[in-house]
Amino acid sequence: MGRFLNLGIIQMAVSTNDQENVEKIESMVEMLMQSFHKPEIIVGVEFGASVLTPDTIPGPLTDFFGSLAKKHGVYLIPGSMPERVEGLPEGSFYNTAPVFNPQGEMIAAYRKMCPWYPAEESVPGHEYVVFDIPEKDATIGVQICYDITFYELSRNLALQGAEVIINLAMDPDPLYLPYRTLPIARAVENQAYFIHTNGVSSGFGSSLYGHTMVVSPEAKILWEGGSAESACTVTLDLDLVRTARSKGTMHMHPLLKDLKEFSLPMPYSSQLKNAPVFQKLTPPACNKEEYLDKAARFGIGDLHKTK
Numbered sequence: 001m002g003r004f005l006n007l008g009i010i011q012m013a014v015s016t017n018d019q020e021n022v023e024k025i026e027s028m029v030e031m032l033m034q035s036f037h038k039p040e041i042i043v044g045v046e047f048g049a050s051v052l053t054p055d056t057i058p059g060p061l062t063d064f065f066g067s068l069a070k071k072h073g074v075y076l077i078p079g080s081m082p083e084r085v086e087g088l089p090e091g092s093f094y095n096t097a098p099v100f101n102p103q104g105e106m107i108a109a110y111r112k113m114c115p116w117y118p119a120e121e122s123v124p125g126h127e128y129v130v131f132d133i134p135e136k137d138a139t140i141g142v143q144i145c146y147d148i149t150f151y152e153l154s155r156n157l158a159l160q161g162a163e164v165i166i167n168l169a170m171d172p173d174p175l176y177l178p179y180r181t182l183p184i185a186r187a188v189e190n191q192a193y194f195i196h197t198n199g200v201s202s203g204f205g206s207s208l209y210g211h212t213m214v215v216s217p218e219a220k221i222l223w224e225g226g227s228a229e230s231a232c233t234v235t236l237d238l239d240l241v242r243t244a245r246s247k248g249t250m251h252m253h254p255l256l257k258d259l260k261e262f263s264l265p266m267p268y269s270s271q272l273k274n275a276p277v278f279q280k281l282t283p284p285a286c287n288k289e290e291y292l293d294k295a296a297r298f299g300i301g302d303l304h305k306t307k
Contacts, residue, residue: 008039041075048079070104
């Protein structure tokens with residue numbers, strides 16, 4: 001008997017009103033669980049759980065989502081939220097995605113490792129997060145938004161056994177073309193399912209393009225959202241990951257298996273800042289206000305312009 005996982009997706013417009021976001025997630029979870037094709041895990045988008053109000057973890061917000069997961073007997077990643085932690089500088093927070101099991105217990109919390117500086121003010125986390133779904137003998141990896149740009153993060157999740165990598169995002173319209181390629185690349189190079197959830201148009205001064213993608217280890221787009229709010233359940237054949245990694249598939253070799261055999265040298269793995277490429281690169285000079293102003297005037301990809 002094969003291993004199949006029903007994945008529920010919430011593609012939503014994130015409001016600046018946190019209560020509205022919580023109520024919307026609750027409503028969309030209810031809708032998914034009332035459908036014939038019931039999900040076993042449900043995932044939201046970056047800052048879907050909360051936008052403006054940092055909270056402790058655990059705290060009132062995670063208590064609510066834990067009870068929601070327990071009510072429906074489902075694994076739940078409602079989205080990320082600003083996490084307030086004692087010891088951080090005043091006003092600082094982590095961008096954190098909590099994970100709940102069907103018993104309502106918080107079994108993991110991933111802190112975004114690569115904040116989108118200088119526009120994003122969160123403090124970077126330092127730990128990879130994978131969690132198990134024992135009844136499926138499956139391992140899931142979690143990351144947030146800009147993390148997708150750095151293949152090293154996805155590769156390390158795969159090396160920790162992740163068969164499904166979930167990336168929660170809030171990607172604006174100008175990033176649509178380059179970021180459309182990344183979920184496919186991450187799925188292929190790690191021979192894993194890659195789930196890239198994204199919000200849709202919101203009140204943050206930039207429009208989010210949506211187009212959540214579920215990509216198979218064979219680079220097939222199993223589901224893609226549009227530019228409006230939507231919810232869907234997609235079935236993942238987890239055994240396809242094991243087949244791809246052990247035998248290869250779609251005319252591709254078992255890539256991770258080959259990587260082990262090649263034992264590639266990685267001279268800068270622990271001293272990345274010493275790599276020669278950085279000697280010719282200057283650090284970004286603009287602060288958050290300058291960045292947002294240039295992004296509004298020229299576009300995210302043209303911040304080098306002056307007029």
